[in-house]
Amino acid sequence: MNANPIGVFDSGVGGTSIWKEIHALLPHENTIFLADSKNAPYGQKTREEIIALSVKNTELLLARGCKLIVVACNTATTNAISFLREKYEIPFIGIEPAIKPAALNSGTGTVGVLATKGTLSSNLFLKTSKDHAGEITIVEQEGIGLVPLIEAGKINSSETIQLLISYIKPMLEANMDHIVLGCTHYPYLIPVLKDLLPPHVNIIDSGGAVAKQTLAVLNKGNLQNPKKTPGKIQFYTNKDTKILTSFLKDVDESKQIAYLNF
Ligand code: DGL
Numbered sequence: 001m002n003a004n005p006i007g008v009f010d011s012g013v014g015g016t017s018i019w020k021e022i023h024a025l026l027p028h029e030n031t032i033f034l035a036d037s038k039n040a041p042y043g044q045k046t047r048e049e050i051i052a053l054s055v056k057n058t059e060l061l062l063a064r065g066c067k068l069i070v071v072a073c074n075t076a077t078t079n080a081i082s083f084l085r086e087k088y089e090i091p092f093i094g095i096e097p098a099i100k101p102a103a104l105n106s107g108t109g110t111v112g113v114l115a116t117k118g119t120l121s122s123n124l125f126l127k128t129s130k131d132h133a134g135e136i137t138i139v140e141q142e143g144i145g146l147v148p149l150i151e152a153g154k155i156n157s158s159e160t161i162q163l164l165i166s167y168i169k170p171m172l173e174a175n176m177d178h179i180v181l182g183c184t185h186y187p188y189l190i191p192v193l194k195d196l197l198p199p200h201v202n203i204i205d206s207g208g209a210v211a212k213q214t215l216a217v218l219n220k221g222n223l224q225n226p227k228k229t230p231g232k233i234q235f236y237t238n239k240d241t242k243i244l245t246s247f248l249k250d251v252d253e254s255k256q257i258a259y260l261n262f
Pocket residue numbers: 010011012014015040041042043044072073074075076116119147182183184185
């Protein structure tokens with residue numbers, strides 16, 4: 001079991017930002033990444049649709065022997081992870097907007113959250129934001145249109161920049177000093193965001209925390225791969241291997257990137 005892979009899935013290529021954090025911390029683990037780009041974006045879908053897609057991705061990863069699954073998608077985590085944990089026996093690790101560290105470190109008392117509609121309307125997000133409602137003001141913003149642009153590789157396009165300008169405007173007007181990236185596609189927008197945000201605004205994403213949690217869960221379940229050689233790395237997309245490859249150009253290790261109909 002310990003040599004079995006860690007499965008990671010997202011609605012598309014964005015979850016590779018999380019995979020990179022996991023791989024940096026756990027280079028000896030075998031990993032399989034699924035980019036469900038054919039069905040992206042998940043953010044505008046109903047809870048039932050998001051659960052059905054998450055089950056489909058999980059079944060594929062289980063069929064390939066995964067010992068643990070990382071749901072590298074805020075939208076799938078906030079809508080489907082409790083369902084997955086009830087239905088399957090292996091451990092699931094999820095990602096949700098990191099409101100807590102932003103709230104703890106905010107000096108102005110205002111934090112912006114950029115996420116999908118599916119995440120912002122989920123019960124899990126409502127609970128987390130309510131838990132911090134006494135301490136801080138949260139300015140929520142749906143990132144409508146951003147995931148399709150990132151999926152098309154248009155990170156630096158004027159369309160992306162214009163959308164970001166309009167999305168951060170109300171947050172800046174409310175005097176935020178932290179912006180929480182509540183979607184695993186958005187870390188790829190950090191260079192653009194840095195140009196648009198004043199220097200005192202901190203950008204928070206949860207990739208590092210997810211990797212640490214993955215390590216902790218492997219340790220707790222005694223599931224670590226004891227090998228000292230680099231893990232086998234497999235990436236699958238059901239849409240465009242060229243786009244997925246472009247998001248992995250900074251991954252030097254030998255890796256397999258392939259189309260799979262799922
Ligand atoms: N990466 C997904 C997330 O973290 C994108 C959601 C979408 O497909 O709309 O929420």
